[in-house]
Amino acid sequence: MAQLTNRRSFLKSTGALAGTVFMGGGAIAEEEKREVKNVIFLVADGMGVGTLSLTECWHQTRASQSLEWVQLYTQAGVVVSKQDTASANSMVTDSAAAGSAWGGGKRVNNGVINITPEGEELKPIGVHAKELGMSVGLVTTTRLTHATPAAFLASVQHRKMEEAIADQYLVAEADVYLGGGMKFFRQGERDLITKFEQKGYAFVDNKQSLKLNAGKDKLLGVFSHDHIPYAIDRVHQAFYSGLPNLVEMFEAALQTLEKNPNGFLLQIEGGRIDHAGHANDPGTIVHEQLEFDACIPVAMEYVRKNPGTLLVVTTDHGTAGCQLNGVGNAYRGTGEALAALADQQGSFEFMAEDAQGRGAFSSELFMQVMGWEAWPEIEQEVNDKLGIDKDLLARVYGKHCAGKYLAKTGVGWTSHEHTAELVDLLSYGAGAERFPPYLKNEDVHHILKGLLKRG
Ligand SMILES: [Zn+2]
Incomplete structure (x- = not known):
């Protein structure tokens, strides 16, 4: 890989790569040409290396092959960086x-989107791309106004200002918005959809309507009141069958965005790997990761067919220290x-x-979902805490199931919180060689911006 990179930089310095034409001994640069036309930025939010490894092991036992993410490590031309x-x-x-480090190019305080501790408002990369005449798309399984997509297009003092973020989306006019979170677009008197x-x-x-309208000049898809329900629930609950999955949203977004001859910037977020981590929910995190993984071959094919496209596959941080641990004598039972x-x-x-809907913990549902008899402690604590946010109540299930899950499947957690671990950033296609083996999250912004520069 190092050799290839050196050779590319050598060719570049002599002007022998595309973008420069030799005529009679002199070199004339093609005008207004960008090194990278399109950027596809895939984010597996909250995916620590343990989550990837767990899903890889599970996928190996089910499908006898590696995840697409793991296959990237052996793919010629893929640059692997640690972030x-x-x-x-x-x-x-x-x-x-x-997200602000990627979107705005500087580190900001936790909770803030694209405003530095000194009060400087950063221009998000999506706004920059629009100024260059590119199309922009945000696609996520979370609320559209959640932090990661917002950081490519909005600036607010706190991530919880989601109505303000939706208002900024209306002004920024990205060409594609697909995700959840209707409550910040249309609720009561407020009607941003119109x-x-x-x-x-x-x-x-x-x-259905997504499929019919894919390729329209501008596309807004809001599929749920809050976050889009988890992949594991969409698979098992018939009443979620009308919801698109992440791959379907990704493909629809490409149909709209690729119409622009000036190219596009598209962020695709598997946003709820993080949420399953916070809840310490093993079955759910694996399904979320698998759904995200299915986006990778779609992106790789797009890059191969469309030279000038850069693909970045990464995560913003680890969550909860998810790990598959050894089970049994010499770990043979794992x-x-x-x-x-x-x-x-x-x-x-x-x-x-x-439980919140019916006003009580249901042992019957617990049996259906987990295949286990419920026990008094979990029933008691869920019933005591019915009024808290559903994501916090999900953590109560996670806390009580943790020991049993560890013994049964080998899957364990270090906390319900984010982690400081170094994470992967994989790049492929146009400009991938610009990503060094080790980088800080804010470096990503400057590399992307450099690649989008004209001339
Ligand atoms: Zn999180």
Whole structure:
């Protein structure tokens, strides 16, 4: 790889690569040509290396092959970097600060989007791309106004200002917005959807209408009130069958964005790997990671067919120290134990929402989802805490199931919080050689911006 990089830089310095034409001994640069036309930026939010390794092992036991992510390591032309994910005020970042480092190019405090501790407002990379005449797309399984997509297009003092973020989206006019979070677009008197439609957006809210409208000039898809339900629940619950998955949203976004001859910047976020980590929910995190993984071959094919496209595959931080641990004598029972993960038929969040809806913990549902008899301590604590946020209630399930899960499947956790671990950043296609083996999250912004420069 090092040799290839050197050869590329050598060719570049002699002007022998595309972009420069030799005529009669002199060199004339092609005008207004960017080194990179399109950027596809895939984010597996909150994916620590243990989550990747767990999913890889599970996938090996089920499909007898490696994850697409793992296959990238052996793919010619893929550059593998390690990324330091710290924020301005902590070694452990949150998604707002991590996204701002990529989006705005400077480290900010946790919780803040694209405003530095000194008060400087950073121009998000998506706004920059629009100024260059490119199209921009944000696609996520979280609320559209969640921190990671927001950091490519918005600036706010706190990530919780999600109505303000949605308002900024209307002004920024990205060409594609696909995700969840209707409550920040249309609720009560507030109706941003109509305002988007007045600006020429085709609005869609289910899988069918997404398919029909893919390729329209501007696309707004909001598929759920809050985050889009987890992949494991979409698979097992028939009433979620109208929801698109991440790959379907990705493909629809490409159809719209690729119409622009000036290229595009597209962020695709598997945003709920992080949430499953916070909840310490093993079956759910594996399904989230697998759904994200299915985006990688779509992106790789696009890059191969469309020279001038850069693909970045990365994560903003690890979450909760998910690990597959050895089970049994000389760990020989690990594979068999791991297979028990398939018994889980729904997320902890799904059970938490059900308990909140019916006003009590359901032993019957717990049995259906987990295949285990419930026990008094979990029932008691869930019933005591029914009024808290559903993501916090999901953690109660995670806390009580942790010991049993560890013994049964080998999957364990270090906390319910983010981690400081170094994470992967993989790049492929146009400009991939610009990513060094080790970088800070804010470096990513400057590399992308350099590659988008004209001339
Ligand atoms: Zn998180």
